[in-house]
Amino acid sequence: MNQATGAPGTARPGGRTARVREAVLRAAGDALADKGIGGIDLAEVARRADVGKTTVYRRWGTVHGLVADMLAEMAESSQPRADTGTLDGDLAALADLILDTLTDARQGPLFKALIAAAASDPEAAAALHRFYRVRIDEWSPCVTTAAARGDVPAATDPAEVIRALSAPLYYRFLVSGDPLDPDTAKRAAAATAAAARSGAYVV
Structure with a gap:
């Protein structure tokens, strides 16, 4: 069954409470x-x-409480990771995802x-x-798969x-203001993969 019966006052998936949350977020x-x-402020939202x-x-309750719930929803609905079969390919896919997010007209x-x-x-x-x-x-x-x-x-x-x-991409996004482009993402992925192979992240 697609709908679950909960305690009184709780939301069913797809119910009005869920629709209100989606609209507000x-x-x-x-x-x-x-x-x-x-x-x-909350009135404008x-x-x-x-x-x-x-x-x-x-x-x-507060704008910050709304921000916390928004981040929780974003975590719940985040895209699954890539599985390209190589570490270089997987890291390149992640770098592209971060780039697309940070340079998006709304998401950035x-x-x-x-x-x-x-x-x-x-x-x-905390959120x-x-x-x-x-x-x-x-x-x-x-990375675990690459190690295996x-x-x-x-x-x-x-x-x-x-x-x-992630760090060099976010640094450009938040601190330096240097360009964020596909070449930047490609270099970040390649450098991280090379450092990982060299043992730079061994604990």
């Missing part, structure tokens, strides 16, 4: 991308979502707003950390490999 993402974390203000205030500003929110609120920071743990856990098996094939040393730390690939 979409509206919040649009508002954050447009105005940043300092430019929105409710207006954009065509949802009653009391519903939004009762469920999320949204991530900047989410990171800004995390810098000023512990709840948002952001959980989001990236989910992403690292999702992609770590490409003998492509990298057996004691290679998969999480460190994923972090090493």
